[in-house]
Amino acid sequence: MPAIIQNDVLIYKGSNFFRQRLLLSTLSGRAVKIEEIRSSHDDPGLREYEVNLIRLLDKITNGTRVELSETGTSMYFQPGILIGGQVTHSCCPQRGIGYYLEVLLALGPFCKEPINAVLQGVTHHDLDVSVDKVKAAALPVLLKFILVDDGLELKVVRRGAPPLGGGEVVFKCPVRRHLRPLQWCKWGLVKRIRGVVYALRVSPTMANRVVESAKGVMLKFLPDVYINTDQCRGSNAGKSPGFGVSLVAETNDKTFYCAEAKSLEPGTGESTLPEDLGRECAMKLLDEIHRGGAVDSSFQWILALWMALGQKDVSECVVGPLSEYTIRFLQHLKEFFGVMFKMEVLREDEDSDDETVISQKVKMTCVGIGYVNISKRTL
Amino acid sequence: MAYFDRQKTSKNIMKLIYGDFEVGNKVKDQNNDPSEESEEEIGGLFKRVTNSQKRKQKLKDQLDTDECSYFYALNKPLIKDWTNDANRQILINNFVTGKRSA
Numbered sequence: 001m002p003a004i005i006q007n008d009v010l011i012y013k014g015s016n017f018f019r020q021r022l023l024l025s026t027l028s029g030r031a032v033k034i035e036e037i038r039s040s041h042d043d044p045g046l047r048e049y050e051v052n053l054i055r056l057l058d059k060i061t062n063g064t065r066v067e068l069s070e071t072g073t074s075m076y077f078q079p080g081i082l083i084g085g086q087v088t089h090s091c092c093p094q095r096g097i098g099y100y101l102e103v104l105l106a107l108g109p110f111c112k113e114p115i116n117a118v119l120q121g122v123t124h125h126d127l128d129v130s131v132d133k134v135k136a137a138a139l140p141v142l143l144k145f146i147l148v149d150d151g152l153e154l155k156v157v158r159r160g161a162p163p164l165g166g167g168e169v170v171f172k173c174p175v176r177r178h179l180r181p182l183q184w185c186k187w188g189l190v191k192r193i194r195g196v197v198y199a200l201r202v203s204p205t206m207a208n209r210v211v212e213s214a215k216g217v218m219l220k221f222l223p224d225v226y227i228n229t230d231q232c233r234g235s236n237a238g239k240s241p242g243f244g245v246s247l248v249a250e251t252n253d254k255t256f257y258c259a260e261a262k263s264l265e266p267g268t269g270e271s272t273l274p275e276d277l278g279r280e281c282a283m284k285l286l287d288e289i290h291r292g293g294a295v296d297s298s299f300q301w302i303l304a305l306w307m308a309l310g311q312k313d314v315s316e317c318v319v320g321p322l323s324e325y326t327i328r329f330l331q332h333l334k335e336f337f338g339v340m341f342k343m344e345v346l347r348e349d350e351d352s353d354d355e356t357v358i359s360q361k362v363k364m365t366c367v368g369i370g371y372v373n374i375s376k377r378t379l
Numbered sequence: 380m381a382y383f384d385r386q387k388t389s390k391n392i393m394k395l396i397y398g399d400f401e402v403g404n405k406v407k408d409q410n411n412d413p414s415e416e417s418e419e420e421i422g423g424l425f426k427r428v429t430n431s432q433k434r435k436q437k438l439k440d441q442l443d444t445d446e447c448s449y450f451y452a453l454n455k456p457l458i459k460d461w462t463n464d465a466n467r468q469i470l471i472n473n474f475v476t477g478k479r480s481a
Contacts, residue, residue: 099446127446190474222476289474323449325449331397342393
């Protein structure tokens with residue numbers, strides 16, 4: 001649903017895509033007003049994790065103004081200037097660290113000081129990308145835009161499963177004056193599969209059983225499969241029991257696909273078999289490989305963001321079928337920055353009878369708006 | 380699967396993404412909706428749901444859903460079994476070990 005613009009304030013309804021809106025507001029410097037946040041729910045207003053996100057944004061900016069209504073069902077957000085620097089933040093355990101990390105990653109290159117953030121909370125969550133996935137699949141995308149890796153780093157210090165969390169990651173991101181335009185239309189073939197299985201406060205054999213089954217599936221396609229186990233002990237294992245896996249497929253053109261799966265939260269009444277989990281994750285990875293494209297489907301939106309904010313030059317990129325989230329992000333990009341992408345559906349192999357065999361590829365082309373990080377000091 | 384349906388029905392992906400923006404003035408767009416709400420009654424009891432009402436309801440349902448950047452966001456579809464032979468033949472060409480026609 002398009003926003004209503006009044007006095008240069010974008011007015012939205014509903015809590016959906018809250019993070020996208022705040023993120024783009026911060027980058028564009030345009031104020032947003034969000035109304036009717038869960039107004040018809042039993043528990044109306046902003047959730048704890050959303051307020052937590054506002055706090056994080058407040059920490060890395062200067063001069064952010066937020067006004068909440070008494071009931072919490074409407075808010076006004078006026079962004080400040082991006083500062084970055086040293087941040088320690090304890091993320092709300094209702095969502096994973098990935099929820100917050102993605103925001104920091106998107107904002108990172110445009111800060112005044114390089115971000116050096118310590119995030120505490122749940123490292124693996126059902127709704128959010130895990131820290132392993134960000135590390136494996138999202139950082140290489142940023143590298144394509146900044147070319148030189150001076151201090152881009154994500155370190156998983158401790159892992160923490162929901163509901164209590166207790167994990168910790170350190171994220172460092174260099175700053176840039178502007179991003180480079182990107183041409184990325186080929187992604188090559190998958191050449192190796194890597195993975196990591198973690199077991200927190202459960203028997204270490206669980207991890208080995210997951211490895212066994214995941215490897216069993218992947219070996220049917222490729223001999224180069226290597227899956228690590230991360231047995232965490234003591235305080236490194238967080239506060240809740242759980243185990244999970246993330247698999248990464250690397251292609252010979254440096255595209256990384258990542259799939260992940262994790263055990264159910266304790267207390268839900270059901271339990272997860274490690275064998276099923278490994279197989280589930282392997283299937284997800286195969287599905288991701290089939291959809292293809294130059295980036296993992298979870299990070300299409302961040303690719304679109306960086307393409308749009310690049311220098312005034314043409315960027316083009318081919319991705320797999322667009323996710324719902326990316327489509328909404330493109331709409332938001334249009335509203336905040338006025339950037340429109342040219343989208344083309346590429347049709348390969350017209351002769352194949354079954355349409356579902358070949359996944360649809362989309363070529364995204366746009367001219368960057370020439371976004372300049374004015375805060376970055378130039379020597 | 381949802382996206383296969385979508386790809387069959389919509390040829391123009393630009394329209395799919397930016398379709399809502401074709402009306403220039405967004406404020407005006409919001410206001411002219413109520414005019415088309417002519418409700419037909421069936422047998423004096425039921426009201427027929429018009430298309431615009433359906434669309435509104437759908438938008439309303441989406442209003443407060445949880446944000447999730449995964450491809451299959453909140454719905455968990457059954458993923459194809461890629462290990463069976465027919466599917467494996469399709470997929471194997473995405474790997475360096477695959478057989479290519481070239």
